Amino acid sequence: MNFEPVSAAKRYYDFNTYLRTVFGCRVQKITLDAGLSCPNRDGKISKKGCIYCNARGSGTGAYAKGLSITKQMVDGKKWLSRRYKARKFLAYFQSFTNTYAPVDKLKILYEEALAIDDVVGLSIGTRPDCVDEPILDLLQSYAKHYHIWIEYGLQSVHDATLALINRGHDFQCFKKAVQATQNRGIKICTHVILGLPDETETQILETAKKVANMGIDGIKIHLLYVVKGTELEKLYMQGKYKCLAQQQYVDLVCNFLELIPHNMVIQRLTGDPHPEELVAPAWSLKKRETLALITKTLEKRDSWQGKREGKNEH
Numbered sequence: 001m002n003f004e005p006v007s008a009a010k011r012y013y014d015f016n017t018y019l020r021t022v023f024g025c026r027v028q029k030i031t032l033d034a035g036l037s038c039p040n041r042d043g044k045i046s047k048k049g050c051i052y053c054n055a056r057g058s059g060t061g062a063y064a065k066g067l068s069i070t071k072q073m074v075d076g077k078k079w080l081s082r083r084y085k086a087r088k089f090l091a092y093f094q095s096f097t098n099t100y101a102p103v104d105k106l107k108i109l110y111e112e113a114l115a116i117d118d119v120v121g122l123s124i125g126t127r128p129d130c131v132d133e134p135i136l137d138l139l140q141s142y143a144k145h146y147h148i149w150i151e152y153g154l155q156s157v158h159d160a161t162l163a164l165i166n167r168g169h170d171f172q173c174f175k176k177a178v179q180a181t182q183n184r185g186i187k188i189c190t191h192v193i194l195g196l197p198d199e200t201e202t203q204i205l206e207t208a209k210k211v212a213n214m215g216i217d218g219i220k221i222h223l224l225y226v227v228k229g230t231e232l233e234k235l236y237m238q239g240k241y242k243c244l245a246q247q248q249y250v251d252l253v254c255n256f257l258e259l260i261p262h263n264m265v266i267q268r269l270t271g272d273p274h275p276e277e278l279v280a281p282a283w284s285l286k287k288r289e290t291l292a293l294i295t296k297t298l299e300k301r302d303s304w305q306g307k308r309e310g311k312n313e314h
Helices: 015-023 069-084 103-114 133-143 159-164 171-181 201-212 231-237 246-259 287-301
Strands: 027-032 088-093 119-126 147-155 187-194 218-223 265-268 278-280
Touching: 015 027, 015 265, 027 069, 027 119, 069 088, 069 103, 088 103, 103 119, 103 133, 119 133, 133 147, 133 171, 147 171, 171 187, 187 201, 187 246, 201 246, 218 246, 231 278, 246 287
Parallel strands: 027 088, 088 119, 119 147, 147 187, 187 218, 218 265
Antiparallel strands: none
């Protein structure tokens, strides 16, 4: 197979390339905090949350500062226009679970973001156990005129792992959510985490294989890093959890990429820990270096996303 990279420097189908193909210009996500909660924190499922998530919930803290969706959008547009010369934008509802509210409230939030000039769509970060038909109907109605992504946190296809990290749902729940979302014009992105406690490389690659066969449009691959105020921090301090080394993570990402479809959009290849919250590993703050190592490793292997697509051997 002759590989033709999707960009001059990459051997995977990155999100910026995808967006340029769709819109013909630079498109950037504006990260939003809508002040929503999570059933894994408010007591509906649990009050502890996932073991790697603290009370901040990967959020910006903008809602706590009293910033409206409109204000967050306008500020984000200004900054991203200057930094990246972006001309169009996706409103990214990121913090906690952004379908976890009555549909009427969600409609108000989503439409406040869509009302901003040059916004071409939404990305909605959520859990597979927090969608129903009315919410999907709402997103489907937007998909007729806007570019709509829903991002389902999965993390692993292994139910034992999901129980261990206190995820609060199983793999079957994820499959049902994906099936309910498909054929509505809504793009589906899934989140997975590499380096979860007790998972072997074989198990990690099993996640890649199963996700690869579900007709999902995009994926975010995250490193499991330790942040303050989490159950994972306790395990780490007790010596019961060991973080992945940088090259170990890079190799896992490359193995993962080889197994997923060549046309699945890679929205992320590692995370962005808040420096003031990070406990370990320190290298997780070196995002550019890690991305460069992934590309270098793929080049060294003469490999690419989808090289082993549809194959079962490791």
